[in-house]
Amino acid sequence: ASGNSNGDKIVIGYFPNINHVAGMVAEEKELYEKTLPDGTEVEYKYFPDGSAFMTALETGEIQGGLVGPGPAMNHYMSGAEINIVAAGSTGGTVIMARNGSGIDSPEQLKNTTFASPRVGCTHDVQFEALMMREYGLKSDRLKGEMKHVTGKPATYSQLFASKRIDVATVPEPWASKIEEEGHGKVLIDTDEVAFGETLPAAVFVTSKELVENDSELVQNMVDAHKEATTFIQDNPEEAKEIAANKIKDITDQELSKSVIDSSWERIDFTYNVKLEDLQSFANASYELEFLKEKPDLKGLVDTTFIEE
Amino acid sequence: MKPSIWVKRIAFIIVLLAIWQGVYMSGYFPAIQFPPPTKVFQALVEGFADGTLVGALLASFKHLLIGLALAITLGTLIGVLLGKSRQADETAGMYLIAMQSIPSIVWVPLAIMLIGLNETAVIFVVVLGGTFVMALNVRTAIHSVPPEFIKAARTMGAKGLPLFFKVEVPASLPYYMSGIRLAWAFSWRALMAGELLSNGPGLGYSLRFAMDFAQMELVIGIIIIVGVIGSVVDQLVFSKLEKKVMRRWGLLK
C-alpha cells in the first residue's frame, strides 16, 4: 500500500491511446531508464480504463503514469492521496454522429442515444457539460432527454453500424478511425467541445507520498515525461510511427497512417497543466451530479516538477 | 430457535466489527482503501436517504423478476421436453450440461454486443443464468418420479396427459422446487454480473460506479446489501418453500 520509493523497480502506467503517446515514446526510447538512477528497472503496465489505473496507483502497483483527468479527480475527491504533476496532452475528444442518422447539429440531439466510454469519464463530462450549458439537454441519468449508454470506443463503429447509438463522444484515434470507416461523422470537433482546448486529455499522476518523501524520484519521472513530450513536438513523424506500432502491439488494432495523421491534428502535446482548467472541469462534473460534493481541487496539482 | 443462539450470532458480528474498526484505527491500510464500519454505515444511510440505493434495488428486482420468470418458464419447457423424450435428451442433453457450466458473466459481452448495453441485455443474461440449471433439474425431476407412483396410477386407469398432470407433475414437485431455488441462485449471480458490466440502473451498476469513483465505503455497503438480500431471499423464500414441499412429500422429517 505504499510507493516503491527507494526500491530499484519502477512501474509506469498508461493507456494504448493516442493521448498517451508520451508514454509510448518514453517506453520505446527508454527515457525513464535514462533519468532514473542507474540499475533501476522500469516496467510498463497498460490499463483498460482510468479507474483501474487509479486503483493500481493507490495500491502501489504503479508509481506513476498517464491517465484521464476525470478518474484522477474522482479518486482525489474520494480521498486518494495523489498528485497531478504534469499534463500528457490536450484535446482529442470529438462528438460524432452516426452516418445516416440525419443529425447535423447539436440541437437535434433531443431523444437520441449517445455513448461514452464510462459514466462520468472525461469525455462524458466534456460532452454533457457542453450539451447542458449550450443546448439545455441532459442525459436520462438526470431525467433528461438523451439516453446514455457506455461502451469502449473501439466498439462505436459497431454500435453505429447496428444503429444502436446516434451520437458518441469519442477519444482519438477512434474518432478518426470511425470517420475513415464511414460509420460516423464529426458533429462537434475538438475545439468546440467543453474545455476542448484547455483541458488536459491525459495527466501525469503520482502518489502524494512519493511527492513528499521521494521528490527526487518524482522529478526523474517528470523529466523523462517532459523529454518524451519534447520529442513528440520535435519529431512528429517518428512519434506517429512509434504510436502506431505500440497500439498495434498492445491492442492488436491496426491504425492507418491517415487515421494517425487526422488524430494528431486534434491533439496538442504539452506537459503544462493549470489547476484552474481542472477546477472548472471538476465544477462541471459536480453540476452534472457525478460528484456529490462541491469539488475543491486545491492540493491536487503540483507544478513544481515541471517548472524545474 | 433458542435465544442463546441469537446472542452468539450477534456477539460474533460485534466481534467482527470491532476487529474491523481495530484494523482501521491501526492505520495499516490507507483510509481510502479501508474505511471504518461507521463510514460504511453512513454511506448506506445516505444512499437510502437520497434514494439512489432504493432506485438501484428496485431496478435490480425488476430485472431479476422478469429474468427469473422467463428462466423458469423456458427451463421448464426444455426440461419437460428432455425428460419425456429420450430422442431429445440423447440429442441435446449433453449440450445443456455444457451450457450450464458456462459462467453467466461470460454471456455478458455477447449480450451487450448483440442486444446493446441496456436493461434487455441484463435480463438476457439473467435468463441464461437460470434457464439451464432449471432445465436440468426439471429433467431430473421427471426422471425421478417414483415408478411405483406411475404403476399405481396406471392400475387405477390413468394414462396419457391426465397421468402426466395428475401424477408426474405433482410427484416431481420437490425436485422442481430445488430447480427453482437453484435457478434463483444462479440468476441472482448472473444479475450481479450483468449489472456490473452494464450502465445501470441496478445494484451491480451502483457497485461498479462506487468502485470507479473510489467510494470504498459504498462498495462494502453494497456487498453487505447483496449478501443480506441473497441469504434472506434464499433462506426465507426458496429454502423454506423447498423444505415445505419436501416435508409434505414425506422426503424430510
Place this chain on the structure above:
Amino acid sequence: MKPSIWVKRIAFIIVLLAIWQGVYMSGYFPAIQFPPPTKVFQALVEGFADGTLVGALLASFKHLLIGLALAITLGTLIGVLLGKSRQADETAGMYLIAMQSIPSIVWVPLAIMLIGLNETAVIFVVVLGGTFVMALNVRTAIHSVPPEFIKAARTMGAKGLPLFFKVEVPASLPYYMSGIRLAWAFSWRALMAGELLSNGPGLGYSLRFAMDFAQMELVIGIIIIVGVIGSVVDQLVFSKLEKKVMRRWGLLK
C-alpha cells in the same frame, strides 16, 4: 454409449452451425455484429497459432489451480470446525450461508481495491468463490456420517482422533467429493468474473479485451472454449470422481 447417440449429438451441432450460417447469410444482422461460424473458427485458430489464447489458458489454469487448492484447504478447515463444534456452528454457521449467497463477481471490486489490479486479486476472488461452498459441504458431510457407523466403531473400541480419521473422514468422502465438485464449479465462475474485470492475463481478460475491441468472432470463440473446458472438466474429472466414490460407498448403483 451407443454410437447412435453420438451421431445424433453431432447432427445437432451441425444443424446449429447451419442455422447460424444461414442467419449470417440472410444479412439481418450487420456482419460486424454477427460473425459467421467460419470466422469464429478462424479467430480461434489464429488465437492458438499466435499463442495468445494458449497464454491466456495457462494463466487461467494457474489462477484456478492455486485458488481451488486454497479454497478446498480453507473450506475443509472451516467445514470441519463447524461440523464438529456445535458452538462454532451456532455462532458462525448462518454467516457462512450468507457469504455463499454473495455472487463472487461482487467480491471483485473489493479485491481490486484492497489487493490491487493483479493476479493475486483474481486468485483471491477464486478462493472466495470456492471456500464457502466447500465449507458448507464439509459441514454437511460431517453431519451426515451415518450414526450407525460411529456406533459400530465405538463398540469396537474406536474413539477420539482415530475414530475421526478412520471412520468419520472416510464415511464423509462422498459428500466431500460433491463439495469439491461444487467448489470447482463456483471457483470456475469466480475465475471468469475476476479475470473479466482484471488486467490480465487470463481467458476472462481475453474475452473482455475482445469485447472492448469489438472482435465479436473472438468473443464467441472464447465463450465456446469456456463452455468446452467447463463441461469437460466437470464431466470427465469431478463428476466421474464423485460417481466413483458414490458407487464404491454403495450410494449409487
Place this chain on the structure above:
Amino acid sequence: MFLQMNEVAKRFADHEVFSGINVSIEKNQFVSILGPSGCGKSTLLSMVAGLEDVTEGTLRLGGEKILHPGTDRGMVFQQPALFPWLTVKDNVTFPLKADHSKREKEQIAANYLKMVHLTRFKDAYPHELSGGMQQRVAIARALAMDPKVLLMDEPFGALDEQTRHILHDELMKIFEETKKTILFVTHSIQEAIKLSDRVIVMGTRPGKIIADFPIDIARPRERDDTKVIEMEKKIMELLEDEIKKVMKEELDYETKHLG
C-alpha cells in the same frame, strides 16, 4: 372360469422368466402365490394387472382378454405408493372417474376408510401415518374403484410382525365382506396358509408352477392347528429345494463376477 391363464409365458429381451403357466381362478377365491425370489411372481401379477405385456398365451378375466390396465383390477404393492400430495381421502378417491359427484366420492371414501378403520385420518397426509396405516389406505384405494380382482404383491412384506397380524385380520374381514377375488403374492408360507383358499407354489430356472394346494381348513386358522402345521411343512420342503437352487446360482454368479 373367472380369471384364466392359458399357456402364459413371459420373456424379457435376454431371458425367459416363465412359460406354460396355466391357472384358473374362481370368483371370490383367495389365491396365494409362493416362490423363491426371482421366479416371476411380481411379473405374473403385473401381467394380470395389464402393466406388463404377455409374451405368449392369453390372460382372460371374465372371458375378456387382458390387454391394458383397467379399473376391474385393483393392485396393492409392497410399498403403499400413496400420493404424498393428496390427503388420505383424496388418495382413496383418486381412481374414481369424473362422472362421480363430489358427494358420491365422499361417500365412497368414507365407506372404505371405515372398512380399514381410518375414518379419523381422512384429512391426514400419508407421511403422517405409520407404515401399516399407509398400507391400509392403499387397500382402501384399490377397493374404491370396486374392482373384480384385487392383486396384492407382498403387501405386508415391509411391516413388522405384530402389525402384519393385525392387517391379516382386517384383510380377512374385507375379503368376507366384499367377496372380491384376491391374488396374493408373498414370501411367507405361514401368511399364505393363514389367509388363502389355495396356494400356488412357483419354481424357478425356468419359472413354472410346481404345486397347487387347496387349503381346506376352517377360518379363523390357528397357528397350532395340526393341519396348518402339516401344510406348512409340506410347502416348506417343496420350497427348500428351489431356494437352494437359487442360492447356489447366486453364489456362483457372485463368485464369477468378483473373480
Place this chain on the structure above:
Amino acid sequence: MFLQMNEVAKRFADHEVFSGINVSIEKNQFVSILGPSGCGKSTLLSMVAGLEDVTEGTLRLGGEKILHPGTDRGMVFQQPALFPWLTVKDNVTFPLKADHSKREKEQIAANYLKMVHLTRFKDAYPHELSGGMQQRVAIARALAMDPKVLLMDEPFGALDEQTRHILHDELMKIFEETKKTILFVTHSIQEAIKLSDRVIVMGTRPGKIIADFPIDIARPRERDDTKVIEMEKKIMELLEDEIKKVMKEELDYETKHLG
C-alpha cells in the same frame, strides 16, 4: 453371575424409558429380549454396549462395572453398518488392535469369514454383497475381537424369511462353536423361541420386565414341536396386551396431533 443388571434405570431428558431392571445372565447363555416397540430394548442393549449412560443402578460384566464401550462386548445392529470403503476382510479386521501382526490379522479374518461361509468374498466390497451376506460379515466382525458377550439388536429384522432361516442355523452353529454369551433383541416370538436358552419379555409405559422364561427344549427345535407351540402361545398372549396398550396410545396420540 457373568452379566449382571442391578436396579438399572434409564431416563432421557423428558421421559423415563424403564427402571428397576434386574437381570443376571450366565456365561454361554443365549438370552432373547422381546417386547413392544419403544419399550427400551435397544436402549438397554446400548447401555450394555457402553454406548448409552446408565441413569441409575449398575451394569457389571464379569464383576467389572460397565462405563464405556469395550472390545469385551461385540455388537451387531439391524443395519450391518459395514464400512463401505473397506473390503470384507478389512471390515473384519477393523476392530483388531495395531499390536496384531498383519499375518495374525489375515489369519483371524480368514477364520471368522470361514465360520460365516464367506471366505470367497474376502476381497469384495460390502455393496457387492446381498443383505444377508452383509449381516454375516457384521457378525464375523463382531466376533473377530473375541468379545465375551455378543449383543444383537434385531440382527435379522431387515432380511426376508428364507434368508433369516439360513442365518438362524448359522448363528446356532457359531453359538455352539464359540461358546459366547449372546443377548439378542427381536420382534419375532418364533425367532426368540427357536434360538434362545431364555426369553425375557419387556412391557412398556413404563418399561419393565414382565416375564422371564427358560426354554428347555432340545435343539434343533422344530416349528411343529408342541412345546414350542405352547411357549409361543404363552408369550403371544403376554405381548398382545402390551401391544394393544401401545397401539391405543399411538392412535390417541395421532388423533390428537391431527386434530
